[in-house]
Amino acid sequence: MADEHARPDLPPVVARMWGREAASRRGPKPSLDLARIIAAAVEIADADGLGAVSMNSVASRLGVAPMSLYRYVGSKDELLLAMLDAVSEEPPALDDLPxxxxxxxxxxxxxxxxxxxxxxxxxxxxxxxxxxxxxxxxxxxxxxxxxxxxxxxxxxxxxxxxxxxxxxxxxxxxxxxxxGNADSQLPASSTIYGELLAELVDEESYPALARAVDSQAFVAGSAExxxxxxxxxxxxxxxxxxxxxxxxxxxxxxxxxx
Known part of the structure; x- marks a missing residue:
């Protein structure tokens, strides 16, 4: 009977992120590794956004066939997981802060x-x-x-x-x-948004919001x-x-x- 409390296996890409993948002793040394793949993917995302990241685009940047990536990452979702961790940097030091x-x-x-x-x-x-x-x-x-x-x-x-x-x-x-809003209809600031609301709401239909608008609650201290x-x-x-x-x-x- 299987052990119901046995620990689940680590997803392959997580094992590689932690350096827990069993090293292969046979054959030539691989020309790729997870770090190089992640670095290439991050470069693409930084330049062209996440939508430009694909197994094909990463492979092209590395000058390899797309199928060669699957030895290290099983899917794009796994690649994204590794990318996020790679750019996470180190957390702030505790020091003696309260x-x-x-x-x-x-x-x-x-x-x-x-x-x-x-x-x-x-x-x-x-x-x-x-x-x-x-x-x-x-x-x-x-x-x-x-x-x-x-x-x-x-x-x-x-x-x-x-x-x-x-x-x-x-x-x-x-x-x-x-x-990020050059093509959107978003008002330029919360202050302008408040001015627009003043034209739209009335005390009968929107009593609480009308009070907030009248009290200048949407007027920001900056233009942002x-x-x-x-x-x-x-x-x-x-x-x-x-x-x-x-x-x-x-x-x-x-x-x-x-």
Whole structure:
């Protein structure tokens, strides 16, 4: 009878990312490796976007037949997974930062990484990290929470929440960037958007929105839609306040049990 608790096999590309693929001792040394394939794919994505990445385009850049890539990556999806990990860089150092400040720095660095390479956003939305770099980001955040009374499941939940916030904010920044909206009908700023709303909404049909428009809630401090110093910090502080409150509740519970 099969062991129901046996660990699943690592997907081949994940094993290669971690250097856990069994080395072959027969035949000539391969002319390719996963690192070269990923580097070529990243160059294509940086130059022409994710849509230009295919097994054929990567093989062409490397001067090999497309079928030769399948020894290292079984599909384009596997290639994308490896590409995201390759550009993930290293997470911010913990140093002696207080927990809350590190969570801010970690989340902001996550956003900046994705904004620097907008094509990575589409990959990041597909699932949790599996590569060594991506998992170091998770590990460092969990280390920042190590001295709190939170359960390990709650710590992972915080990591998931902050990662989701980073993805959402990076998506907003990318979508609202002026250079990315040359052909769109998006108003040039949130202030202009508010002025347009003033022409569309009335107190009878949209009472709450009309009050927000009348109070100049959409008037931004800059000409842009999104201000990382204000909008990003405001939303993140809401989450961090909730995390602080959870830590305080768990601390009080632990104290009453003593």
């Amino acid at each position: 927990c809350r400040e590190y969570l801010y720095v970690w989340t902001k660095a996550n956003v900046e990484l994705l904004v620097a390479r907008p094509w990575a956003l589409a990959i990041a939305h597909t699932g949790p990290p599996m590569g060594p770099r991506g998992l170091r980001w998770l590990d460092r955040l969990l280390l920042a929470l190590a001295d709190t009374p939170l359960s390990e499941g709650e710590k992972v939940g915080i990591a998931t929440t902050l990662s989701g916030y980073a993805l959402n904010q990076a998506s907003l920044i990318t979508a609202l960037a002026p250079a 839609w999104y201000d990382q110093d204000t909008d990003f910090r405001f939303g993140l502080d809401l989450l961090l306040d909730g995390i602080d409150a959870l830590i305080e509740r768990r601390t009080e519970t632990a104290d009453t049990r003593r």
